[in-house]
Ligand SMILES: Nc1ncnc2c1ncn2[C@@H]1O[C@H](COP(=O)(O)OP(=O)(O)O)[C@@H](O)[C@H]1O
Ligand SMILES: Nc1ncnc2c1ncn2[C@@H]1O[C@H](COP(=O)(O)OP(=O)(O)O)[C@@H](O)[C@H]1O
Ligand code: SF4
């Protein structure tokens with residue numbers, strides 16, 4: 001899956017958490033949060049990452065951002081292997097990878113004004129040392145995200161959820177990043193506001209040539225914003241393809257089940273649809289099933305799914321799936 | 327079908343530091359026996375307070391039901407004594423919340439939480455209540471129910487906890503369940519399981535449901551009738567079909583236009599409703615949606631629109647420009 005136009009390449013990423021065994025921790029074990037994930041994102045591209053909660057999406061993003069040390073595997077950003085960089089090198093690269101969270105409120109200091117919140121990283125990273133220039137830059141950032149200059153004097157609690165998310169985006173933009181990991185950026189917002197933020201992210205991408213890893217569980221929003229989409233299940237990518245191929249011709253039974261679960265906002269369409277309700281729940285990553293990790297819930301599983309581990313293979317050009325029957 | 331619940335001109339207010347919030351502002355709606363009715367709208371528009379008002383669980387002293395009536399099986403719940411109301415709650419009307427963890431007691435076993443209500447409300451013996459608890463847990467799809475009675479809430483997943491809440495709601499055979507965002511915290515797959523379960527139960531036992539949600543897809547899949555709320559008022563109501571086929575309020579139209587749909591070709595750009603919901607302590611005399619409305623005319627700023635018939639049985643909308651909205655395409 002190597003691609004010379006790639007801004008980011010994730011190779012065989014593994015992140016295991018050792019849990020329990022301590023004084024209060026219960027039985028010791030290993031959480032296989034991310035278990036051998038590989039993908040690349042081209043410059044200016046949006047890769048969507050979907051899957052049920054607990055399947056390892058956030059951990060994948062945190063490993064890319066170097067907020068979490070991978071157990072093994074490599075992360076190559078703009079030609080540099082992050083796993084091999086020293087601290088000074090890492091600091092320089094890290095600035096160019098930013099993150100937007102689901103709930104910006106918890107990451108905005110309640111005692112700082114929006115202006116101070118946006119100016120702080122400019123000072124810390126020495127991007128705009130001059131005070132007057134910094135104020136101008138804050139005003140410009142607010143404008144980029146659709147806020148007004150007077151918002152600089154407000155506190156986070158005085159803003160609505162949608163406005164706070166705009167501040168979160170402005171703070172990421174302040175660092176002039178190449179890549180932004182968007183971790184459920186619209187999940188907590190009302191539908192009418194979600195569309196505003198999605199449009200904003202698309203505009204900024206065009207304007208600044210940004211590359212996005214867009215993590216979300218809303219498959220309709222992911223289809224809208226992504227060029228390609230990866231589907232994760234229990235720490236593994238089970239399918240990855242271009243947007244159209246993935247949504248119109250899903251090859252993995254998990255992808256098909258996810259799509260079937262999304263209700264369509266139209267009663268006539270819903271009345272005609274056949275719903276394949278996926279039974280059971282995601283098993284514990286402490287003790288993932290043998291063979292294909294999806295087999296206990298898979299509606300089409302056969303005997304060998306219980307013992308044989310399917311590899312992610314290119315079933316059609318550019319369309320990869322990890323299913324023995326695909 | 328006979329009317330089971332009828333809310334008439336209900337107004338509920340909160341006294342806050344910023345002023346008086348009229349969370350529910352003279353709202354009327356009803357639910358027929360066995361029917362599933364949805365209440366949709368963005369956060370803060372008064373959905374939860376509507377349900378809590380029916381249960382008379384609005385947090386005093388800040389919150390207060392100011393006026394209105396809530397007829398349930400012909401009796402006005404707002405006129406009952408607290409003692410009489412306790413007999414209605416849980417037994418005749420049950421509630422299911424978004425986050426089951428906050429409504430389940432973390433230090434009591436699941437069994438105890440289920441049997442307590444049965445012993446109090448129905449005067450069952452411990453043994454009888456236990457048997458009924460096992461029965462309802464099995465009904466909501468919890469395997470090995472008898473053994474799991476001795477477990478605590480944290481030993482269950484989010485989806486399983488929501489099943490337990492539904493079991494608790496069902497235990498006393500209520501006529502009505504008020505479900506406040508029952509699947510908002512869950513994954514789509516688990517959401518589908520829970521909603522299928524609720525629909526199945528409603529058909530099997532004839533329970534009426536009020537589903538509160540902001541998810542238009544959930545409404546389309548599960549509701550018979552829909553009330554759309556905005557800033558404490560109902561702005562449109564109708565059969566799910568009429569509302570989605572022929573929206574007559576700009577807010578409803580805007581909501582439908584703003585969501586991307588998996589069954590349609592991808593659009594080049596989403597169409598949001600610009601701006602944001604109003605501050606409820608600073609509502610003007612006109613239409614609360616006016617600042618965000620693309621159909622707005624001068625009259626909208628000064629005069630509050632009232633619900634008036636639109637085309638379709640029981641279809642009503644509160645918009646001065648409903649006729650123009652009728653001519654607007656589904657996608658602008
Ligand atoms: N610091 C941690 N310690 C132990 N387990 C963790 C830690 N962070 C995440 N996990 C576990 O790793 C798995 C993947 O989590 P996460 O990446 O947050 O999933 P997602 O974002 O897809 O919901 C989950 O089972 C989660 O409980
Ligand atoms: N306990 C409370 N104190 C003050 N205001 C409240 C309280 N509960 C709700 N409100 C206000 O009432 C309005 C409606 O709230 P609610 O019914 O919870 O909205 P939602 O439609 O999201 O369920 C909101 O503006 C909210 O701020
Ligand atoms: S009454 Fe006026 S402002 Fe209100 S929704 Fe109708 S057109 Fe828009």
Ligand SMILES: [Mg+2]
Pocket residue numbers: 057058059
């Ligand atoms: Mg996550």
Ligand SMILES: [Mg+2]
Pocket residue numbers: 373374375506
């Ligand atoms: Mg609510």
